[in-house]
Amino acid sequence: MKNSHEIIPYGRQSISEADIQSVVDVLRSDFLTQGPVVPAFEQALAAYCHAQHGVAVSSATSALHIACLALGLGSSDWLWTSAITFVASANCGLYCGAQVDFVDIDPRTFNMCPMALEAKLREAQQLGKLPKVVVPVHMCGQPCDMAAIHALSVQYGFKIIEDASHAIGARYKNEPVGNCQYSNITVFSFHPVKIITTAEGGMAVTNDAALANKLVQLRSHGISSTPSDMQARPADEIWNYQQLSLGFNYRMTELQAALGLSQLKKLDEFVQTRHVVATHYDEAFKELPVKTPWQHPDAYSSYHLYPIQVESSICGKSQKEVYQVLTHAGIRVNLHYIPVYRQPYFERMGFKPGYCPHAEHYFKSSISIPVYASMSDEQQGRVVEEIRSALL
DSSP states (O other), X not given: OTTTTOOEESOOOOOOHHHHHHHHHHHTSSOSSSSSHHHHHHHHHHHHHTOSEXXXXXXXXXXXXXXXXXXXXXXXXXXXEESSSOTHHHHHHHHTTOEXXXXXXXXXXXXXXXXXXXXXXXXXXXXXXXXXXXXXXXXXXXXXXXHHHHHHXXXXXXXXXXXXXXXXXXXXXXXXXXXXXXXXXXXXEOOTTSSSOOSSOEEEEESOHHHHHHHHXXXXXXXXXXTTTSOOOOTTSOOSXXXXXXXXXXXXXXXXXXXXXXXXTTHHHHHHHHXXXXXXXXXXXXTXXXXXXXXXXXXXXXXXXXXXXXXXXXXXXXXXXXXXXXXXXXXXXBOOOOOGGXXXXXXXXXXXXXXXXXXXXXXXXXXXXXXXXXXXXXXXXXXXXXXXXXXX
């Protein structure tokens, strides 16, 4: 293969001249922080998702945090999320003083398993420890079984935040992820390795106007300048803003929003290209001792990630051995994710290895291989060749 020493990352951004110009235009404008581009990006993304409101923030982590606060999560409450996710899906509950717990995954989709969730809810109901908020994570870009999870929320009374950090551009039952048909709030990430990027940044979308108003306040120090929100003060004093609650500086800048608005125009194209790469991998790995990602018929993945599972009993190679061989060859594979409860911080809370068996099996067998919209045929071919060499 040509360029055999080229480093191929597991993910990367695709930036066009139009994207660059959109940022330059803002640099030459009157507003760098809070101007007209942020609300334009919010409205465009909400419209894409068929949602009523979008609230742009500095990261998906900050979106998760203020989503929890807007739903009233506090020190006496529980938040549950998937065992396989980035730590932010759990940390958002801890930021609110709540306790967190984890639900095992469906071994086919790597998403929160509705049956495991139902069993855990039955037990928690008996103990008086039902969650106030559940955070399903659309792992790798494939939507969770949201209809089943929503039905359980009706039965057991919890709120739902969809962590769709991987899933902008994905669809569930032929509708865009983010329409909030089965949730209170959906959160997206625009980190550079995600489908579209704002450098750093995120957004929360919702169909609830009151929740959207809370999110807007919380992202900016709890401050409002809306007359209907503000409390009466002496008529001879100037009150053009009021802090109504304890909020944060989680705002998105005009520069980030301009990049996001430009990238949004190419979102469907990016997702379609990722599907082409995934289909190539599916075919190339048919005869190799790995399991490729299974896709639910109700879901259209954004393919943020493409994890393979090494079948060590067949190839005689461990996951770690394959990982190391590929890394040495310049294929920057990754691991998404270590079960959150296995992290030292969470183990100090009392969590033990083996808590979620399917999550543990996934952790010990999976490797995320490169997938991004600008991957060339040559790069894809080299990834396949190096994986074949590492396994055989």
